[in-house]
Amino acid sequence: MMxxxxxxxxxxxxxxERQREVLDVVLALMxxxxxxxxxxxxxxxxxxxxxxxxxxxxxxxxxxxxxxQWQASRVRAGEYDRQRLDAAQLRKSLEGFAAxxxxxxxxxxxxxxxxxxxxxxxxxxxxxxxxxxxxxxxxIGERLKPILEAGRAAGILDFxxxxxxxxxxxxxxxRDVQIRFLLGDDFLLDEETIAxxxxxxxxxFLVLFGTGKDGKKNAGGTGDAPAAGEAKISII
Amino acid sequence: MMxxxxxxxxxxxxxxERQREVLDVVLALMxxxxxxxxxxxxxxxxxxxxxxxxxxxxxxxxxxxxxxQWQASRVRAGEYDRQRLDAAQLRKSLEGFAAxxxxxxxxxxxxxxxxxxxxxxxxxxxxxxxxxxxxxxxxIGERLKPILEAGRAAGILDFxxxxxxxxxxxxxxxRDVQIRFLLGDDFLLDEETIAxxxxxxxxxFLVLFGTGKDGKKNAGGTGDAPAAGEAKISII
DNA sequence: CATGTACCGTACCGTACGGTACGGCGTCAA
DNA sequence: TTGACGCCGTACCGTACGGTACGGTACATG
Numbered sequence: 001m002m003x004x005x006x007x008x009x010x011x012x013x014x015x016x017e018r019q020r021e022v023l024d025v026v027l028a029l030m031x032x033x034x035x036x037x038x039x040x041x042x043x044x045x046x047x048x049x050x051x052x053x054x055x056x057x058x059x060x061x062x063x064x065x066x067x068x069q070w071q072a073s074r075v076r077a078g079e080y081d082r083q084r085l086d087a088a089q090l091r092k093s094l095e096g097f098a099a100x101x102x103x104x105x106x107x108x109x110x111x112x113x114x115x116x117x118x119x120x121x122x123x124x125x126x127x128x129x130x131x132x133x134x135x136x137x138x139x140i141g142e143r144l145k146p147i148l149e150a151g152r153a154a155g156i157l158d159f160x161x162x163x164x165x166x167x168x169x170x171x172x173x174x175r176d177v178q179i180r181f182l183l184g185d186d187f188l189l190d191e192e193t194i195a196x197x198x199x200x201x202x203x204x205f206l207v208l209f210g211t212g213k214d215g216k217k218n219a220g221g222t223g224d225a226p227a228a229g230e231a232k233i234s235i236i
Numbered sequence: 237m238m239x240x241x242x243x244x245x246x247x248x249x250x251x252x253e254r255q256r257e258v259l260d261v262v263l264a265l266m267x268x269x270x271x272x273x274x275x276x277x278x279x280x281x282x283x284x285x286x287x288x289x290x291x292x293x294x295x296x297x298x299x300x301x302x303x304x305q306w307q308a309s310r311v312r313a314g315e316y317d318r319q320r321l322d323a324a325q326l327r328k329s330l331e332g333f334a335a336x337x338x339x340x341x342x343x344x345x346x347x348x349x350x351x352x353x354x355x356x357x358x359x360x361x362x363x364x365x366x367x368x369x370x371x372x373x374x375x376i377g378e379r380l381k382p383i384l385e386a387g388r389a390a391g392i393l394d395f396x397x398x399x400x401x402x403x404x405x406x407x408x409x410x411r412d413v414q415i416r417f418l419l420g421d422d423f424l425l426d427e428e429t430i431a432x433x434x435x436x437x438x439x440x441f442l443v444l445f446g447t448g449k450d451g452k453k454n455a456g457g458t459g460d461a462p463a464a465g466e467a468k469i470s471i472i
Numbered sequence: 473c474a475t476g477t478a479c480c481g482t483a484c485c486g487t488a489c490g491g492t493a494c495g496g497c498g499t500c501a502a
Numbered sequence: 503t504t505g506a507c508g509c510c511g512t513a514c515c516g517t518a519c520g521g522t523a524c525g526g527t528a529c530a531t532g
């Protein structure tokens with residue numbers, strides 16, 4: 001299957017207002033009950049008829065797929081603004097990116113969507129796995145790489161392949177967080193823990209990929225909390 | 237739920253020979269078809285009666301739980317032999333550990349079990365998530381930490397918390413591999429890629445946590461392939 | 473041989489679910 | 503006013519599945 005490059009998965013089915021309302025209800029159901037609800041349950045919760053659901057989305061998998069696409073398309077705003085690069089700014093961007101991503105993957109919404117997508121990836125039904133992959137893992141890769149490359153161009157970072165640098169970033173930031181949440185280990189990961197985890201991850205990342213030519217290398221204690229106004233990366 | 241410490245999940249239900257045969261068939265079904273097979277399908281595939289299945293395992297969830305436990309108990313052998321510590325030996329152990337774990341999480345069996353466990357963790361049914369967590373993530377943690385601590389005691393490694401050091405190891409080795417496989421991205425990860433990935437991960441790990449007092453720090457090109465005879469870590 | 477045990481194969485039951493059909497209601501345009 | 507349209511609510515249908523029951527067989531034990 002091997003997802004190639006594409007991020008947006010350009011099939012952008014537009015939904016009507018009513019349909020979006022319904023999809024939000026489905027999303028809430030997925031968060032609360034996983035994948036185990038019936039179409040009748042959706043209709044009841046959303047106060048709509050099963051007939052409408054089938055007319056709009058085809059079948060049950062179509063409902064779930066539309067829900068995931070709707071959620072994925074939701075936060076496609078917030079482009080990263082390419083500011084003038086100095087090491088402190090880069091560090092701040094990376095920390096904001098890391099903290100944001102950590103808060104996303106620990107959110108109930110992301111966990112629920114990933115769970116459904118993973119279970120659907122098992123048996124062949126539906127493309128949910130690919131959709132989540134494209135809008136999660138690969139989307140944030142495509143968003144982070146330009147930042148990394150800008151850092152390299154400015155002489156602050158050093159790496160051969162931005163893909164490999166990104167994967168190291170992914171590992172250092174995410175560690176065991178996502179798999180633990182997916183498997184139901186609901187350990188505490190509050191705002192503060194996320195901030196310190198993000199800082200530690202970026203410290204480590206800069207040790208591995210920083211040139212040390214600009215900015216306090218491996219200092220780590222001074223900066224304030226990761227920028228709150230950073231671009232939302234991905235909701236999945 | 238926050239799994240505390242325990243690894244073996246000591247409820248070790250012993251299974252008869254016939255039951256183990258059946259559980260292997262269930263495992264094969266899970267690998268091939270995910271979670272979407274009926275109990276009748278198991279009975280047909282295993283040439284046993286549904287009545288026996290229900291007598292042995294209670295209900296369908298009991299069958300799946302027994303399957304996961306059986307697989308988990310399978311490779312609990314292979315203890316790490318505490319050899320005399322020098323840096324080259326430690327590096328070799330870590331590389332072997334990493335390569336072994338990568339080959340496990342990219343195996344069809346592990347992917348299938350984790351998928352089922354993740355989907356069951358969504359709705360509350362069954363303890364599959366916790367079982368997989370205990371025998372996967374936490375089991376390898378408990379196996380690796382003594383090695384890391386031995387390395388620290390020998391002055392080769394430096395870290396405050398072995399838990400944190402292990403989580404960094406986990407991230408550097410696993411990166412995006414597990415989530416990509418779980419979501420159905422069947423990219424190539426052959427023996428050779430695993431070996432080089434393991435070496436790169438350990439190089440990075442040693443940059444972050446090595447003291448550099450012993451052994452070629454950050455050299456990376458010389459060692460041969462990771463020891464093949466290393467202990468099997470975990471099958472999940 | 474008689475009895476018990478463990479199991480297989482199959483038939484059976486109740487239910488829950490995916491998907492369809494239909495009647496009714498509000499809205500809007502001619 | 504009339505008709506078309508979109509939608510809700512509900513009733514309906516077929517099926518597939520979880521779980522149980524039962525008859526039949528092999529085997530072991532006395």
